[in-house]
Amino acid sequence: MQDIELELNGQRVRLAVSRREHLADALRQRCGLTGTHLGCEHGVCGACTVRVDGAAVRGCLMLAVQADGARVRTIEGEGDDPVMRALQDAFVERNALQCGYCTPGFLLTAAELIALDPDPSRESIRAYLSGNLCRCTGYQAIVDAVELAARRLREAPSTDGRAR
Amino acid sequence: MKPAPFAYVRAQSVEHALDVLAEHGDDALVLAGGQSLVPMLNLRLVQPAVVLDINALRGLAAIDTDPASGALRIGTLVRHREIASHQTVAARAPLLHDAAPWIAHPAVRHRGTLGGSLALADPAAEWPACAVALDATIRLASRDGGERSVPASAFFQGLYQSERRADELLVGCDFAPPGDDAVFSFRELARRHGDYAAVGLALSARGRPGAWTAMRVVFFGVGDTPVQASACAAALIAGVDFPEAQARLEGELDPRPDLWFSAQAKRHLAVHLLREAWRDLGNPMAGE
Ligand SMILES: Cc1cc2nc3c(=O)[nH]c(=O)nc-3n(C[C@H](O)[C@H](O)[C@H](O)COP(=O)(O)OP(=O)(O)OC[C@H]3O[C@@H](n4cnc5c(N)ncnc54)[C@H](O)[C@@H]3O)c2cc1C
Ligand code: FES
Ligand code: FES
Numbered sequence: 134m135q136d137i138e139l140e141l142n143g144q145r146v147r148l149a150v151s152r153r154e155h156l157a158d159a160l161r162q163r164c165g166l167t168g169t170h171l172g173c174e175h176g177v178c179g180a181c182t183v184r185v186d187g188a189a190v191r192g193c194l195m196l197a198v199q200a201d202g203a204r205v206r207t208i209e210g211e212g213d214d215p216v217m218r219a220l221q222d223a224f225v226e227r228n229a230l231q232c233g234y235c236t237p238g239f240l241l242t243a244a245e246l247i248a249l250d251p252d253p254s255r256e257s258i259r260a261y262l263s264g265n266l267c268r269c270t271g272y273q274a275i276v277d278a279v280e281l282a283a284r285r286l287r288e289a290p291s292t293d294g295r296a297r
Numbered sequence: 298m299k300p301a302p303f304a305y306v307r308a309q310s311v312e313h314a315l316d317v318l319a320e321h322g323d324d325a326l327v328l329a330g331g332q333s334l335v336p337m338l339n340l341r342l343v344q345p346a347v348v349l350d351i352n353a354l355r356g357l358a359a360i361d362t363d364p365a366s367g368a369l370r371i372g373t374l375v376r377h378r379e380i381a382s383h384q385t386v387a388a389r390a391p392l393l394h395d396a397a398p399w400i401a402h403p404a405v406r407h408r409g410t411l412g413g414s415l416a417l418a419d420p421a422a423e424w425p426a427c428a429v430a431l432d433a434t435i436r437l438a439s440r441d442g443g444e445r446s447v448p449a450s451a452f453f454q455g456l457y458q459s460e461r462r463a464d465e466l467l468v469g470c471d472f473a474p475p476g477d478d479a480v481f482s483f484r485e486l487a488r489r490h491g492d493y494a495a496v497g498l499a500l501s502a503r504g505r506p507g508a509w510t511a512m513r514v515v516f517f518g519v520g521d522t523p524v525q526a527s528a529c530a531a532a533l534i535a536g537v538d539f540p541e542a543q544a545r546l547e548g549e550l551d552p553r554p555d556l557w558f559s560a561q562a563k564r565h566l567a568v569h570l571l572r573e574a575w576r577d578l579g580n581p582m583a584g585e
Contacts, residue, residue, distance in 0.1 A: 135305070152302075152303065152304070152305040152348075153299065153300040153301070153302055153303060153305075153338075154299075155299075155300075155335065155339070158299075174298060174299075174336075174339045175336035175339055175340055176332060176335070176336050176405065179402070179404065182404060188378075188404075188407040189403065189404045189407065190404050190407050190408055191332075191404050191405065191408075193335070193339065194331050194332055194335040194336065194405075194408070195331060195335070195408070196305070196328075196331070196335070196348075196350075198305055198307075198350075199328075199331075199350060199352065242403065242404065245403070246403075259490070260490050260491075261403055263402050263489065263490040263491040264401065264402025264403065264404055264405060264491055265402075
């Protein structure tokens with residue numbers, strides 16, 4: 134076991150993790166943050182997406198020990214974020230989820246896209262989300278929802294610090 | 298699946314990393330972006346005794362210019378995303394700039410590194426083919442042998458096999474300044490955005506339409522390593538008609554089929570990419 138210290142959803146935490154444990158397992162099993170899902174554990178599906186030092190990454194492809202000193206945000210930490218709220222509302226309205234297994238990964242990836250490009254085309258939404266798999270929805274509704282959320286955010290931009 | 302147990306060593310300096318590699322050889326695996334190594338660990342395709350994490354070696358994460366040769370030097374730890382967005386890379390090695398968005402998906406590009414991709418030597422990967430097309434030089438370091446340079450065209454030896462010895466750390470890759478008359482084309486076909494290529498092409502040339510003086514035509518996804526179509530390139534420099542160059546290419550490519558594409562289909566797609574690249578270079582095509 135090895136001790137690591139990280140900033141997790143804005144709070145300093147200290148954890149003892151196994152060296153061979155990936156970050157998604159540590160978040161789920163040691164921190165109870167089960168919004169980070171595990172689909173494939175080899176980088177293909179994106180269900181395990183978390184943000185590390187600001188960038189969306191695969192939680193299953195980073196060792197937990199590598200998160201020592203990092204800033205990690207999971208879907209649980211994004212509840213108050215206006216971009217995330219807009220995305221969540223649009224996902225519900227457009228039926229962009231069914232079982233919901235893929236949803237945290239899609240939301241985090243889509244939020245990153247909107248931060249980079251507030252007015253993404255459908256083509257660029259598809260390209261940006263290409264690393265996230267959904268077995269239920271067929272993607273059309275997900276692209277619709279991201280497009281809708283981006284449009285609403287452009288029309289009513291929030292003032293409270295979208296770029297973190 | 299979860300990885301088998303291993304010892305985890307975080308390299309504190311390049312010397313420290315080289316010591317660990319000298320001591321453990323094959324039993325140690327370098328962890329760079331982890332976007333290929335961690336899947337292999339999770340699936341237990343590899344079970345190293347030691348995982349050597351080099352991510353703290355910030356000196357290996359720089360993009361700069363060699364004052365003597367003017368070469369663009371990219372450190373092994375520079376991530377795909379940074380290559381995609383770096384202004385100097387766009388100006389000095391536009392082929393890399395054009396190829397970067399074709400590698401995997403954003404979350405993978407955020408962590409995957411240039412050196413990790415070169416060291417892995419996946420024959421369907423973008424960076425190895427670009428390195429060969431640009432006649433890049435790969436730099437390797439070891440405790441007992443110091444630093445040595447290997448031309449990319451000699452580095453890739455076979456399926457996931459390279460010139461790198463087990464005690465060597467890949468430290469960076471150098472790209473000589475392109476000439477004033479250098480032009481490039483990057484083309485790829487994949488089943489889905491971000492997938493490994495079905496067939497891809499990295500092409501660099503010097504000269505102008507009708508008067509080409511040098512050309513490297515490098516395909517990936519068609520063999521065990523990046524494949525230089527030398528006969529085809531020679532024919533194009535000699536100024537033959539496109540159908541003749543196409544025949545040369547069909548003659549020299551012997552693609553390895555994969556799950557989705559037969560050898561014949563890959564050869565067909567390779568010709569298609571060559572035609573698009575030939576247009577990118579500004580060459581007129583018959584019938585246009
Ligand atoms: C879903 C998915 C899709 C992908 N699609 C593509 C794609 O389309 N094209 C593509 O090119 N890649 C693709 N990749 C792979 C990705 O680009 C990897 O980042 C890259 O192949 C390896 O780089 P890395 O830094 O992650 O290396 P790691 O995974 O850390 O290491 C890879 C190998 O290289 C060795 N190594 C790494 N660095 C060094 C070094 N400095 N010295 C010596 N040995 C070293 C490691 O020991 C290991 O054997 C994909 C990956 C995933 C998960
Ligand atoms: S669980 Fe990490 S990408 Fe599928
Ligand atoms: S909603 Fe079920 S996998 Fe996407």
